[in-house]
Amino acid sequence: MPRNRPPLPDPVSLLESPPWRKKVRQKLLRWYAGAARDLPWRKSRNPYHIWVSEVMLQQTQVATVIPYFARFIDQFPTIDSLAVADEEQVLRLWEGLGYYRRARQLHRAAREIVATHQGQFPSNPTHVERLPGIGRYTAGAILSIAFDARRPILEANTIRLFSRLLAYDGDPRSAHGQELLWRAAEILLPRREIGQFNQAIMELGSLVCTPRQPACGTCPLRSLCPTFAANLQDEIPKAARRVQYEEIHEAAVVIWRGRKVWLRRCVEGERWAGLWDFPRFPCQTSDKEADAYLVQEKAERQSQSRLGNLRQWTQMKHGVTRFRIQLTVFQADFLQESSIAEGTNPTASESRWITVSQLNELPLSATGRKIAQQLSKPPVAQRKNTSARKS
DNA sequence: AACTCGGGGTC
DNA sequence: GACCCAGAGTT
Incomplete structure (x- = not known):
């Protein structure tokens, strides 16, 4: 028999509380100011660099991407230089990263940007999302980090973080879960420093709110986290159904x-x-x-x-x-x-x-x-x- | 909603 | 081994 626990709060009612949101933003940004890793793509806000890093990071861990990113930017320092390269060259630099469609789409998108945006990465969200290989997450990431546009992001780290922060015990991959979590990503955005905020939630998810044995003891949001209060961090988010090999x-x-x-x-x-x-x-x-x-x-x-x-x-x-x-x-x-x-x-x-x-x-x-x-x-x-x- | 697409890190 | 990773695109 499970012992009695206080009922979990309703995720939506948490989200609708402005003071709660304000505390989340403040604690998060303060934590990030002292905890941000020094990653190669954080050295500038060059949209091209951010773009390349975001595409490489799709379903790929940070540590894996770092050497690839350096080589890639070294070889193709600008969108124009990528656009004129042979696809084979691009794929050779991508070799070992997997999901090779990403490299081909990146290459194609570079050519599109040269053709229709004079080689300048677009800042118009509609234009950005139309580029091959750029979906809702990647568009939001580039636009917020490079241009400080007020666009939400949702990816592996923040799905886990938001699921716990809202004590969402449904399936975060379901349509309902995605709707809720995207809504959270949007309503939690601060008015300024959007790029910093978006990177901060990913960083916290990556370094503290980890899949297994999250470091709740040192989490800046623990006082706001109903999952921590209920000691349910091992049950939330709900595990994905395991793959049939x-x-x-x-x-x-x-x-x-x-x-x-x-x-x-x-x-x-x-x-x-x-x-x-x-x-x-x-x-x-x-x-x-x-x-x-x-x-x-x-x-x-x-x-x-x-x-x-x-x-x-x-x-x-x-x-x-x-x-x-x-x-x-x-x-x-x-x-x-x-x-x-x-x-x-x-x-x-x-x-x-x-x-x-x-x-x-x-x-x-x-x-x-x-x-x-x-x-x-x-x-x-x-x-x-x-x-x-x-x- | 359920596939497909790769490879490596990690416990 | 099993799980996971700064998802996108197609069916």
């Missing part, structure tokens, strides 16, 4: 032609669009013999060549979104080009034969890069691996 097996093939290997560019609509990859496809593992046969057939179809000496080389595991992938990497030798009738290869895409050292210049997926790195290891180490096969 799916185990799948894939094969990739390193096709050798002399000292070069074959790669294709992933096309629009498939995973890793715009990145280069070795031929890769799902495979079963129930029957090893049939497996090798199918792998060869599919690799031949993709590369439009006849292959020989297919041998299993190495295995790796990796997770992509909800998939747990067991990747078996083969090597094979190019024998001759195969003439496949026009139209029988709907997945045909741009492709190249390139040396292993040239792989450094192409954007690859994480496993693609892992394969490339193993290929450039000393041959001794490779022979050691391949000799592990049955003799």
Whole structure:
């Protein structure tokens, strides 16, 4: 039996109390003045810098972004320089961050800004939200931080913070929860220092109001927090339903032609669009013999060549979104080009034969890069691996 | 409302 | 392993 607790306050009635809101703002801004981290994108209010950082930070942790941000701004210091760059260059700098659509949309948006806003990042919210890759959160973040516009934000940190601060025990991801929390983000905004306020709520969520074991003891808002009062910080916000992982097996093939290997560019609509990859496809593992046969057939179809000496080389595991992938990497030798009738290869895409050292210049997926790195290891180490096969 | 999209950090 | 991350876009 749960012991009796005082009833939680109604979130809306808290929000409608001006004195409560005023205290939240004051305590928050005072705390932030002394606790703000010195992050690279906080060195200026250059809208372009803020924009790049916000896109990189989508579903990506601060610590991960920092080195990428520095390299990116170094390479593309202005919107114009990004706009004239090749997409491949942009993706190469993004490699390892994931969600590569972000990089392509950032690049496209830069071109749009050059074309329609003379290379100046727009300050009109309608224009900003129309840019590819910029949704309600990112628009609000850029506009408030760079221009001090009075726009709300709602993201992982503030969803958690507001859920607790309002003792909202519903699902913050539901339509109702989102409506309430966006309303909170809006009504809590101060009249000035909007950018500081928005960064402060994220900072507090990130450093103090953490998912597990929040530091309520040092929280500047603890006296205003009904969740802390009820000791419910481990139950609020409600946990997300856990993901159903799916185990799948894939094969990739390193096709050798002399000292070069074959790669294709992933096309629009498939995973890793715009990145280069070795031929890769799902495979079963129930029957090893049939497996090798199918792998060869599919690799031949993709590369439009006849292959020989297919041998299993190495295995790796990796997770992509909800998939747990067991990747078996083969090597094979190019024998001759195969003439496949026009139209029988709907997945045909741009492709190249390139040396292993040239792989450094192409954007690859994480496993693609892992394969490339193993290929450039000393041959001794490779022979050691391949000799592990049955003799 | 429920997917998809990646990769790494963290306990 | 399971959970989480300064979300956007599509179905």
